[in-house]
Amino acid sequence: MKKHAVIIVDDHSLMAQALAGLVNEFDEYKVLDTFKNGAELIAGFNAGTKDPEIILLDVKMPVMDGFKTMEWLHTNKPNVQVIVISMEDHENTVLKMLKLGAKGFLLKDTEPDILKSALDTVLTNGFFHTQLVADALLHQSKTGDVIKDDALKETELEFLKLVCQEKTYNEIADIMCKHPKTIDGYRQDLFDKLGVRNRIGLVLYAIRNDLVKL
Amino acid sequence: MKKHAVIIVDDHSLMAQALAGLVNEFDEYKVLDTFKNGAELIAGFNAGTKDPEIILLDVKMPVMDGFKTMEWLHTNKPNVQVIVISMEDHENTVLKMLKLGAKGFLLKDTEPDILKSALDTVLTNGFFHTQLVADALLHQSKTGDVIKDDALKETELEFLKLVCQEKTYNEIADIMCKHPKTIDGYRQDLFDKLGVRNRIGLVLYAIRNDLVKL
DNA sequence: TTAAAAAACAGGAAAAACCCTGATCATTTT
DNA sequence: AAAATGATCAGGGTTTTTCCTGTTTTTTAA
Numbered sequence: 001m002k003k004h005a006v007i008i009v010d011d012h013s014l015m016a017q018a019l020a021g022l023v024n025e026f027d028e029y030k031v032l033d034t035f036k037n038g039a040e041l042i043a044g045f046n047a048g049t050k051d052p053e054i055i056l057l058d059v060k061m062p063v064m065d066g067f068k069t070m071e072w073l074h075t076n077k078p079n080v081q082v083i084v085i086s087m088e089d090h091e092n093t094v095l096k097m098l099k100l101g102a103k104g105f106l107l108k109d110t111e112p113d114i115l116k117s118a119l120d121t122v123l124t125n126g127f128f129h130t131q132l133v134a135d136a137l138l139h140q141s142k143t144g145d146v147i148k149d150d151a152l153k154e155t156e157l158e159f160l161k162l163v164c165q166e167k168t169y170n171e172i173a174d175i176m177c178k179h180p181k182t183i184d185g186y187r188q189d190l191f192d193k194l195g196v197r198n199r200i201g202l203v204l205y206a207i208r209n210d211l212v213k214l
Numbered sequence: 215m216k217k218h219a220v221i222i223v224d225d226h227s228l229m230a231q232a233l234a235g236l237v238n239e240f241d242e243y244k245v246l247d248t249f250k251n252g253a254e255l256i257a258g259f260n261a262g263t264k265d266p267e268i269i270l271l272d273v274k275m276p277v278m279d280g281f282k283t284m285e286w287l288h289t290n291k292p293n294v295q296v297i298v299i300s301m302e303d304h305e306n307t308v309l310k311m312l313k314l315g316a317k318g319f320l321l322k323d324t325e326p327d328i329l330k331s332a333l334d335t336v337l338t339n340g341f342f343h344t345q346l347v348a349d350a351l352l353h354q355s356k357t358g359d360v361i362k363d364d365a366l367k368e369t370e371l372e373f374l375k376l377v378c379q380e381k382t383y384n385e386i387a388d389i390m391c392k393h394p395k396t397i398d399g400y401r402q403d404l405f406d407k408l409g410v411r412n413r414i415g416l417v418l419y420a421i422r423n424d425l426v427k428l
Numbered sequence: 429t430t431a432a433a434a435a436a437c438a439g440g441a442a443a444a445a446c447c448c449t450g451a452t453c454a455t456t457t458t
Numbered sequence: 459a460a461a462a463t464g465a466t467c468a469g470g471g472t473t474t475t476t477c478c479t480g481t482t483t484t485t486t487a488a
Contacts, residue, residue, distance in 0.1 A: 012323040014299070018232025025235065085228070087301070088428065109226040155465090166415045168444065181467050188447075198474090199445075201380050203417050208428055214421065369435090382474065396436050402477075412444090412476075 003030035004123060005050070009069065010058035010085070011036045015108070019056060019085075026116055029054075037061040038069030051080055054119060057102070059086040059093060060210070067096060074101035081122045085110075089132055090208060104128035152193075157211065159186045163202050164212045217244035218337060219264070223283065224272035224299070225250045229322070233270060233299075240330055243268075251275040252283030265294055268333060271316070273300045273307060274424060281310060288315035295336045299324075303346055304422065318342035366407075371425065373400045377416050378426045 006023050008031060010016040020031040032052050035041040038061065045051075055073065059066035066084065073082055083104035084097045094105050103122050106115060118128040152160070155176070162172045169187065173180040191197070194205050206212045220237050222245060224230040234245040246266050249255040252275065259265075269287065273280035280298065287296055297318035298311045308319050317336050320329060328344075335342040366374070369390070376386045383401065387394040405411070408419050420426045 012301075012321075013325045014233065014236070014320075014322050014329060015229060017326045018234075018236045019228065020232075021235035021239065022228070022232045087226075090428075106228075107226075108228050111227045112231045115228060163414065164418070166411050166418070168412075170444080179467055181469090182465080184446085185466070187445085191446085197380050197446095198382075199414060200377065200417050203414055204378070204380075204428070207421060214418070367435095384474080393437055395438055398438095398476085399436070401475085405476085 001028070004028055004054065004119070005030060005032045005052040006054045006056065006119070007032050007041070007049075007052040008034040008056045009036075009038065009041050009061070010034070010056070011061040012058070015058075022112055022115065023056075023119075026119065029119060036063075038064030038066075038072060041069060042072065045077075051077060053081060054122060055080055055082045057082050057084050059084060059088075059097070067100065070097055070100040070102055081126070083118055083122060083128065092209065094133055098133070105130065105133050107132065152211075156186055156190055159183065160190065160202060160206050161212055163199055164206050215242070218242055218268065218333070219244060219246045219266040220268045220270065220333070221246050221255070221263070221266040222248040222270045223250075223252065223255050223275070224248070224270070225275040226272070229272070236326055236329070237270075237333075240333065243333060250277075252278030252280070252286060255283060256286065259291075265291060267295060268336060269294055269296045271296050271298050273298060273302075273311070281314065284311060284314040284316055295340070297332055297336060297342065302424075308346060319344065319346065321346065366425075370400055370404055373397065374404065374416060374420050375426055377413055378420050 006029050008016050008019050008023070010019065013036070016034040016036070020034050023029050023031050033044060033049055035044055040063075041055075042064075057066055057069060057073075061069075066086075070082060070084070073080060078101075081103045082101065083106060084102045085106050085108060086093060087108050089107055097105060104118050104127060106118055110118075114130075121128040158176060159172060162175060167175070169183050170180055173183045176183070187199075187202075190202060194201065196202060196205065207214065220243050222230050222233050222237070224233065227250070230248040230250070234248050237243050237245050247258060247263055249258055254277075255269075256278075271280055271283060271287075275283070280300075284296060284298070287294060292315075295317045296315065297320060298316045299320050299322060300307060301322050303321055311319060318332050318341060320332055324332075332342040372390060373386060376389060381389070383397050384394055387397045390397070401413075401416075404416060408415065410416060410419065421428065
């Protein structure tokens with residue numbers, strides 16, 4: 001019997017290797033290779049790695065993160081089914097990945113047999129939905145405007161980073177060489193845009209969306 | 215040949231199962247069992263699970279986290295060697311775990327052969343040190359006062375969590391059924407204790423030390 | 429039991445954050 | 459050229475936060 005080829009992309013070696021062992025235990029699947037990030041994956045393809053049927057993709061990775069990798073895969077390997085495996089269950093992440101073409105979304109605390117059925121289902125149905133994904137899609141309207149964090153301008157981003165450094169708005173005005181009232185404008189715009197009440201909301205948003213490193 | 219018994223405690227099923235597969239591939243080791251958290255581990259012991267030689271312990275877990283579990287193990291199973299396996303490389307976490315009696319500290323992005331040598335070394339030497347651990351010990355003096363986040367009292371912790379929910383101090387006073395001035399006292403104490411200037415510092419501290427979930 | 433320590437409460441004040449509205453200037457769009 | 463857009467700046471007011479310095483009450487320990 002020909003086994004379905006799987007590639008794993010995860011910067012946590014233990015996780016990647018271990019995941020590989022798990023997949024290899026499923027009779028119908030075989031791990032072709034594992035990579036530490038998107039860049040390595042692409043390098044692998046260029047070096048002759050054959051296309052798998054399924055890629056298990058982590059979100060948080062250095063060098064080339066899950067989103068960028070997903071984007072690349074969707075345009076360059078449209079026939080490869082991608083299942084995202086993430087630590088966090090942020091709805092934004094789920095939605096972003098689905099929009100980028102992911103066929104499934106699993107959390108790292110998923111039971112192994114769910115992984116098995118995710119693999120099976122993605123191959124037969126082309127997608128695998130958990131409750132998590134359903135919820136994310138349901139709340140889409142509510143969080144719809146929050147998703148596009150691409151909408152954050154450079155100035156707003158810089159402002160946000162400074163807020164996350166315990167700076168006061170006056171200090172931020174100095175650093176950014178802008179009038180304090182301008183800074184107050186940034187603040188107001190971001191409050192509206194992100195739907196938060198105060199600076200803490202900004203910090204939480206920035207952290208949740210990896211706009212700042214801890 | 216008799217194999218060394220290992221138990222894995224990690225709330226991420228995929229990680230736990232996969233890790234088990236990995237350890238089972240090492241000739242000299244055998245996974246006795248896996249548990250989702252400290253409470254389940256203890257329940258397992260009570261239900262007759264035999265003591266392993268080594269426990270691989272995750273830090274972030276619901277119900278009974280790594281620290282509490284480590285504490286319990288150190289007093290109740292002093293002969294079991296514990297290797298902590300963590301996502302984050304916070305020095306505080308490393309030091310805390312070492313103080314609680316952990317014999318090794320690995321990150322989840324460790325290479326599998328490092329895990330192998332960690333297992334071997336812990337059995338023969340009684341500990342396994344990586345550069346990470348060495349660094350943590352070196353900086354111990356500097357961060358000495360920050361380490362003891364045990365010093366955070368229950369009220370302070372509750373206050374901190376509410377701060378991380380965009381609440382104002384007056385709202386927090388209502389929720390905690392305390393006078394606003396009392397809350398202001400908590401705030402001041404925490405500012406001094408943690409060395410921060412404003413609420414944002416509190417939020418960052420809470421997040422960095424996993425006191426709140428994102 | 430009494431002394432000491434810790435937790436809760438208080439007043440007052442300055443700084444910072446928050447909110448709304450509108451003006452000015454430069455750049456794009458039509 | 460005129461209109462629309464977007465970024466910057468402004469005024470002025472309310473609320474919240476931050477920072478002092480204390481007092482009272484409760485808990486803990488000697």
